[in-house]
Amino acid sequence: MDRSLNKLLVHHYKKIMIALALIISGIYLVQTVSDITSWKSNYNYFTSEKSKEHFEKQIKESYSFDDQEQGKVFLYFDLNKEETVYTDSFEEYKNYNLTVFNPNEDANQLAFNSYPFYNEHFLQFLIIFVLSGILLFLLDLKSNFNALLFTSKYKRSTIYWNKYYLIGGTLSLSLFISKIISLLAYRFFIPNTFLNISLKQHIISSFSGWFTLVSLFILCSFLGLIIGNWLFGLAATLTILFTFQSFLSNIDYIVQTFFLNEKDLASKVSTNMLSTVLPLRQVTTQPFNALPLLILIFLSAVVLFLGQFIFESITLENSGNFIIIPKLKRIIQIVIIIYGTITFASGTFLLTFFPNEKIEYTGMVINSFKIGLILLALYLLTDFILFNKKPKIIEKILF
Incomplete structure (x- = not known):
């Protein structure tokens, strides 16, 4: 780690790092003290x-x-x-x-x-880690701090990793320490007979949540790295947050339709649906499903190292575009169309072409028309946002 660069970054991020550490530890402190105090009060009463x-x-x-x-x-x-x-x-x-x-x-x-098996206070920390990840690179791009760093003596790869060490390290270390203190507080101030969770379950529960949030931070920081436009970038992030559950539900629907027979449907889907095994949904002390978490960690590791090569190829003249790496635009367009199609059209597609009951011809035509409109809308929207291509029909209306 370059000491002079580290001093520069610490000076630039000092207030942010302190604020993040205080917020994370504060949430845990308030909630843990509140829970233990509430339990003590209940114990005295009962x-x-x-x-x-x-x-x-x-x-x-x-x-x-x-x-x-x-x-x-x-x-x-x-x-x-x-x-x-x-x-x-x-x-x-x-x-x-x-x-x-x-x-x-x-x-x-x-x-x-009501105890979430993966971690505690997930919603609050989800917001903190997602926003911190997106703003890690996007904020400096808009504040011209990147321009200062790019024209300095420091290597871009060194800049890239030092940002992660400082901001990512502050987030992950603050969360890690807070979880340890919270876990010890529960086990020290509340008798084990009333905890109803083993130490092993408690550790797995708390620190699978830690891995989940750190992985989400890395994935979101990758988005912030390739996004150059605040309006489109934040809009895209909010869209993903509000539609992700529908996306997962439709993935479940596809799995049920093509990969599970009627015998397996009741026994397998009820315990392995993506919408229930992911950290956002799984609750209580049920058996831990490691597969979704391992996939999340693997994806975050891939984009973490991929991000270094992308950071080294950033050109500041493209910083106003939605995607600042021109070579990635077509790939991003395909990903958005696939995501949008699964989220908004897969249910209609499966009901139309793989129905459980016979569907009328008129219904098939209407549903096919709906699917076509969704695909067309996704294509035109991504073409406009990514390549600044206005549809000819809109140009005629506007001009």
Whole structure:
């Protein structure tokens, strides 16, 4: 690492690095303290005579209802079995309410009883890591800091890696330390009997989330590296965030249609659908599915090293374009069209040409027309954004 370059970058990024470290550690500190304090308060209540008296009162009141659950208290609703669970045991009632990492998918659980298996506070950190990744290179491109660095004595490859060391290192190290402190706090201040999660599960849970967020940061930084236009760049990022779940759902639909038979559909898809195994969705202490995480890590490793070669070939005169590397434009266009087609047209395509039930000819024509319009719209939109080509029809209307 070049010391003089490192001093320059630290001076430039110092406020950003401090802000990121404080935000990440602050989120963990507030949430961890809040969760433990809340559990302690609950523990004091459920081990008091007042709680037992309240439980016995509920038992007595249950006899006023003419149903088979007389003499029992509502515990939770089991979403898996779709049945309500009752109990007449105060110990069971107390232990359930004091269990922190509760395996029951219960719509009535308190917030600290709903534990995401991959990591904690994912949504907040997703926003932080995605924005930090996109702005890592895009911000300097617009602030002319890159122009200063490019005309300096420093190698571009050195500049590229030093940026990752400072900003990426601040993000990943702050998150890593915060997760360790949070994990230790849970295990030190709450008895293991009420945690309901082994140390191994807890470590896998927390640090698979760490790998996920760091990988997303690298992938988003690659986007920020090749994007040169703020308006189109942020619009594209928001579009991906809001449509990604639909994209995953349609991938599931394609897998079900072409790769799974009816016998496997019920047993395999229910546990392996992409929309449930990815870190955004998987919850509770269910078995860990490593494949999506390994794919995410592999992709981030590829773009991390690919990014160095792209950074070395950036020319600042293209910085106002959506994609600042001209050679990548056609590839990006194909990727956008494929992504858009899967997201917006694959469901209609499969229902039309691979239907479970016979479809009328009129419906096939209408659906085919819809698919054609979507493909045409994606092509014209990408042509305009990437190559600045206005469709002739629009030119005639405007001029």
